[in-house]
Amino acid sequence: MRGSCTSEQCKWLMPSHVKKIPAAPVAVIDFSSAKSKKLRLDCSIEGSTTENKVGKMHPCPRVERGSETYLSFFENLSKNCPRSAALMAREPYHKEFIPTSSMLPKTIFEYRTPETLQLPPKELGELCQDFQLEELTFSQVQAVERATRSQSASRIWFRQRAGRITASKLKQVLKTNPQQPSKSLIKAICYPEAYRFTTAATSYGSKHEAQARGAYEKMMIQEHAGFSCMDSGLWLNPKWPYMGSSPDGIVTCDCHGTGICEIKCPYSQQDEDNLRLCAGKKNFCLINDGDDVILDRNHNYYYQVQAQLHIVNAEYCDFIVWNRNDIFVERIMPDLEFWDYVIPNVECFFKNGILPEILGQQVTQSETK
Structure with a gap:
């Protein structure tokens, strides 16, 4: 039995006499109502005009494709109505309509197969030494970053990070034995x-990050023309596809170009009146360097900042330390000599520690035996 019309989805009914509607420019399509068309027909038979009866038409001026007016229209449309269907077939706006999932690169875990899980230790080790991840494209890097701007609230963020050496883990990776890495x-x-783990210190930092960012932005707006600080997702780099970085923000200004920022809200210094006076205290990230106060170059945070700078390919990083009474900002530049030391060691750790677990569950299987 056929369902009632109210039980079906709404749809347009095509007139029975219409078999095919050819595509045509809007300018040549007649949108007149049936009543207006009949009136024109009657007037043509009578030999009179329809101008007095149906009103004078005021056609819009024709805009040439590719003209300044044409391009400006679509640019303004993308700013004010970015999901407009009119943009779906226009370069470069059409890229925003491509489903994110179809543009994402393989996760590291997608390289695991039933065959690699069955390999004996020697063959697994040989495979890992010769293994190459697929090359990342610029479009894939952009897609991951856009899809993960909510960071820990994003499942994609966790999936794409899994198996990649992230900036916050860099010092630990460099300090472990590469031949027998920490399980x-x-x-x-x-x-x-x-x-994931949560402590009083990490909870305090997460809770106050937005407040710290606001204080940083307020300070920088006064000193830098056209300053802005935008959310950042997970960044990958085609040169080092086994690494990842999630800075706290992408920073731009007219005077210094594009950089990143990293925000720290130290729990143990939350009530200090002057953060600079805390420099040199045990386990604190700031130290005295002559008359200056700087981020300790041996601290985990310096390793993190350098990884972020190189993976994002940023010009600088504003390292921010904040509490309710004070704010400290140091602009840190890429350290090329440091990075030349980092890369071969990180690659060694990835092949000796990460890939055996990804492809063959070397660590987790040994713990269940």
């Missing part, structure tokens, strides 16, 4: 969602 570090990198 706990391997698990934290391969399974970041499962090995």
Whole structure:
């Protein structure tokens, strides 16, 4: 039995006499109502005009494709109505309509297969030494960053980070034995969602990050023309596809170009009146350097900042330390000599520690035996 019309989805009914509607420019399509068309026909038979009866038409001026007016229209449309269907077939706006999932690169775990899981240790080790990740494209890098701007609230952020050496883990990676890497570090990198941890210090930092960012923006707007600080997602780099970085913000201004920022809200210094006077205290990230106060170059945070700078390919990083009474900002530049030391060691750790777990579950299987 055929369902009632109210039980079906709404749809347009095509007139029975219409078999095909050819595509045509809007300028040549007649949108007149049936009544107006009949009136024109009657007038043509009578030999009179329809101008007095149906009103004088005022056609819009024709805009040439590719003209300044044409391009300006679509640019303004993209700013004010970015999801307009008119943009779907126009370059470069059509890229915003491509589903994000179809543009994302393979996750590191997608390289695992039933065959790699069955390899004996020697063959698994040989495979890992010769293994190459697929090349990342610029479009894939952009897609991951756009899709992960909510960071820890994004499932894609966790999936794309899993198995990649992130900036916050860099110093730990460089300090572990590359031939017998730390199992706990391997698990934290391969399974970041499962090995999340929360302490009073991390909770305090997360709670006050937005407030710290606001104080930083207020200060920088007064000193830099055209300053802005935007949310950032997970950044990958085609040169080092086994690494990832999620800075706290992407920074731009007319005077210094594009950089990043990293915000720290230290729990142990939350009530200090002057953060610079805390420099040199045990476990604090700031130290005295002559008359200056700087980020300790041996601290985890310096390793993190350098990884962010190189992975994002940023010109500078504003390292921010904030509490309710004070704010400290140091602009840090890429350290090329440091990075030349980093890359071969990180690659060694990835092949000796991460890939055996990704492809063959070397660590987790050994713990279940």
